[in-house]
Amino acid sequence: MQKEKLWTKDFISISLVNFVMMLSMYLLIVTMASYATDTYGASTSMAGLASSIFIIGVLFARLYAGKEIARIGSKKMLIGGILFFVLITALYLIPSNIYVLLIVRFLHGVGIGFAATATGTIVAQVVPASRKGEGISYFSLSVILSTAVGPLIGLAMIDEFGYQSMFIFSLVVGLASLPIALMVNEPVVDDQGEGEASKSRSFSLANYLEPNALPVSIVMFVIALAYSGTLSFIASFAKEAELTEAGSMYFFVYAMAVLFSRPFTGKLMDAKGANSVVYPALIAFALGMYALSQAHSSAVFLLGSALIGLGYGNFQSVAQTIAIKMTPPHRMGMATSTFFIMMDIGIGFGPFLLGYMIPDFGYRGLYLAMVPLIIAGIFIYYSLHGKKEKMKATI
DSSP: OOOOOOOOHHHHHHHHHHHHHHHHHHHHHHHHHHHHHHHHOOOHHHHHHHHHHHHHHHHHHHHHHHHHHHHHOHHHHHHHHHHHHHHHHHHTTSOOOHHHHHHHHHHHHHHHHHHHHHHHHHHHHHSOGGGHHHHHHHHHHHHHHHHHHHHHHHHHHHHHHOHHHHHHHHHHHHHHHHHHHHTSOOOOOOOOOGGGTTGGGSOOGGGTSOTTTHHHHHHHHHHHHHHHHHHHHHHHHHHHTTOHHHHHTHHHHHHHHHHHHHHHHHHHHHHHOTHHHHHHHHHHHHHHHHHHHTOOSHHHHHHHHHHHIIIIIHHHHHHHHHHHHTSOGGGHHHHHHHHHHHHHHHHHHHHHHHGGGHHHHHHHHHHHHHHHHHHHHHHHHIIIIIHHHHHHHHO
8 A cells, every 4th residue: 555645845844944943942042041141141040031931932822822723723823923933033133131031032932832833733734644653753853953953053153153143043044934834735624623612712721731632741741851951951061070072962962863763763653553662762761861870971971862862852752643643633733732831841840940959969960860750751651641552552
């Protein structure tokens, strides 16, 4: 039997748009704290808030977007999100103060939240059902690559041209993504949810979170919480451990591990089910965290990076696929929003919580403590979804 086509114009276009959005997001996340300090003399706490308040804006947008995307339409929400993103990015170029910067960062997060919810929904609709795991694995590479490329571009541009250059770059790539987004066809989805319209007018948790996607999204929160410690503190740990050169290669090695494994893990999920990828991925993630906690050489440090890429990087795409597969087509937008809300909470607020451990336990103690948290995540996954996946496989 001939496989359904995956690499369509819409799939390629929406992946490119998502890459550009995430590129701008990660480029600014890693540079914003230093920008706030150097430009406005912000304190350490205010500089940290200037970086993290972006995530709060994303969360606010996702809560609304997930609820309304079926009514508004995913393409309209995407175009609106990009236009808002471009408008807010231009405000970075206007001299202000730290408080205005915080507002701009929050609104920037709102724009990204709308656009990213739309891209996640559209890709779930255009990928063939028989290749859902493979397709979302490839699509998720747009995020993985942006986490590696974005920080490298941001830091290089600051060193060479100053802070304003990174805002101009974000503005240009945002404008460039608009014609690509306009080329995307509006996905046609059978609307079986018209009867729910009256429910949406009254408050209900189901209006903001998709119940079918919530179990695996809870697991994603736990795993993202563990991962947030590397995203935020890996540079400081590398400096303290006198592994600065290896630290500069961390995200590159991480991205390469994901890049080369995703095509295989996506196909494996479609052929053998989610459990065939999830359990090995989470074990690899735990081993990677343990390797980091024990790293006294560049080789062990980068081994940890590769294992974390194989583990967390692949679990993220598989969990997103599960959230979508468990959800009716007319609520895919809500499922996408629910998944990323839980992931963003873990990544966004994790550093704040985990930061309290560093004075007492140090970075090595922090990463070692993440190992039992990841193992707990394995058992939570089994309880909330894994055993059901196993039962379906045996029927």
